[in-house]
Amino acid sequence: MSCAAVCAPRSALGCRFSSSSPAPGGGRRRRRRSSSVRARAAAEEEGGSAGLPRMVLHDSLDAAGVSTVHARAAREGFAAQLGRLTRVAAGTSIAFSQGADLARAALCVAAEDDSLVSHSSVPLPVDAFVARLDDLSAGFCGGRNFPPSGAPPEVFFDYLDRYLYVHKGFRRTNGVSDVRAMYLHSVLTCRSGSALMLSLIYSEVLKTVQIYGLLDFSAEIFFPHDPNSLPRGYNKHRSKLGDEPHIMTSKSLLVEILKTLKGTFWPFQSNQSSSLFLNAVAANHHGPGTLGDNQARSHGNISVIEMAAAKAAQHRLMRGVWTNVRFGDMRRALAACERLILLHHDPCELRDYAALLYHCGYYEDCLEYLTSYQTAMAGKSPITPWDILEDEAVNTLRARVSLILAEDGWSSHRRPAANYWTKNSEPW
Known part of the structure; x- marks a missing residue:
């Protein structure tokens, strides 16, 4: 989808991004990895990261005659995103677009786990779900879903909350009772997910708005720690010191996703x-x-x-x-542990x-x-x-x-x- 096509229905909204701005599903997620990133990913796949002993899951399954081609590819994709997670980016809020592509990293986690338990000859279509997430973000930026130009932050977030939680029907559920709530591809399909997955989706929409230059204030995401609330955005300039525990950083989001999987599947x-x-x-x-x-x-x-x-x-x-x-589930518990080790958490x-x-x-x-x-x-x-x-x-x-x-x-x-x-x- 061209930028002009996206911008056209927003002429009344005061479209503020230039014709050189990236289109949905563009280079932000699909840029090619450099050879150095591939080399690092391959080293981490073999367990050589930071001189640690080898990681045994994939090798043990191969030795038992279970194919791990798709699982290894998904792990390599996850490690490639970690290669972009610099120390500064790791401590940056998920409301900002820099460093690792968190959505792709989460989908690589889902792809590996899907391969481990389904033994499907077809890998989980990560790119297709990335495109679905891009379409979801573009859907907010176009037409009647986006707030009027010059609307205050409170109105902007009211529109965004209504778009995600009413118009698109995303709702929160307990990941312990339904493991699908912990995997991004399932949440995008069923519109039901954990607070972590909903926060990730919320952040992806915000990043798209920022990439298009449609946000003229600093946004932040309030991550709920109670069992019922939903992730919601707010104006960072009006934040308080007490909001700090509710800010999820890029690394802490990945850590919490993996720790939740690890705790759920711990045998x-x-x-x-x-x-x-x-x-x-x-x-x-x-x-x-x-x-x-x-x-x-x-x-x-x-x-x-x-x-x-x-x-x-x-x-x-x-x-x-x-x-x-x-x-x-021993396989998924081992996989979660290995990915947490790669995070050096x-x-x-x-x-x-x-x-x-x-x-x-x-x-x-x-x-x-x-x-x-x-x-x-x-x-x-x-x-x-x-x-x-x-x-x-x-x-x-x-x-x-x-x-x-x-x-x-x-x-x-x-x-x-x-x-x-x-x-x-x-x-x-």
Whole structure:
């Protein structure tokens, strides 16, 4: 769509962008990646980022005979966007257009997860959904949806809110009850999504308005932390200090998307009151008492029903079955952990990823990630009681893995993938 075609219905609105302004779906998202970005993406795909150990998910699936062509391509697309996420851009609000293309990054996350669970011979059409998002943004900028020229910021945001939440029918839903709410392509299709996805869509529309030069004030997006509110824009010049916690930056948005996916698909959730890591370390045939006296006391009152659920979850995991989110999805949990590690967000992601590797039988890789975590945390003392418990669990897991590797007959050439990803691992 040419700029003239977009500008034509807005003649009465006082179109303020020049004929050289980009058209919807233009170079903003579809510019070619440089060879240096491709090289960085390839290095990160192999787990070589910042000298970290390898990432095993794709290789383990390949070893089990599961094609990862589309999953690897999606991961490369995600890593390419991270290559554009400079330190300045990472801390910039999602209301501004610079750095990584957050929408494409989110769609690459969805494309990889779709490939991991569907085994489709056709990849998720990322470009088609990017174009759909562009059309959504252009639809606001043209015709009666856009406010009159010179309208104050309050009127502008009233028009935008009405366009998204009334005219287009986007609504908020809980991602835990419906995992589709956490994937951008599903939200664009079903018009129902989490606060994170709705904030991302809101920001994309704002960016398009800014690119066209139709915004003469500084806009900001208020991200809701309560369970019912919707993301809404406001005039940044009238913001208050108390608004700061409600401003989502580019990096924090990606982190929250991945942490939500990780928490939803984490395979060990028998005890909702503890951390994901402690649940994973406790979920083994030795029972919770192997985590030391403190951790044994923490889990000592676990019910028979909870223990049965944990054993059932372990049985399902060993068969590769994850039809119930309550019992997790090992593939998507591993994928979320690997992408969080690429973001260099928190050393604790190394520890959590190691816990999943332990359950998949990748003991040497698990030990390497535990070592990387402890190196990153050297000199830092635990603060909360949970920190103390998790530190003890890290030492326990490391000792357990070291004993396993020391057993007679263990070989680094052993292939645990063939045991974990079985022919029964289809999601249906």
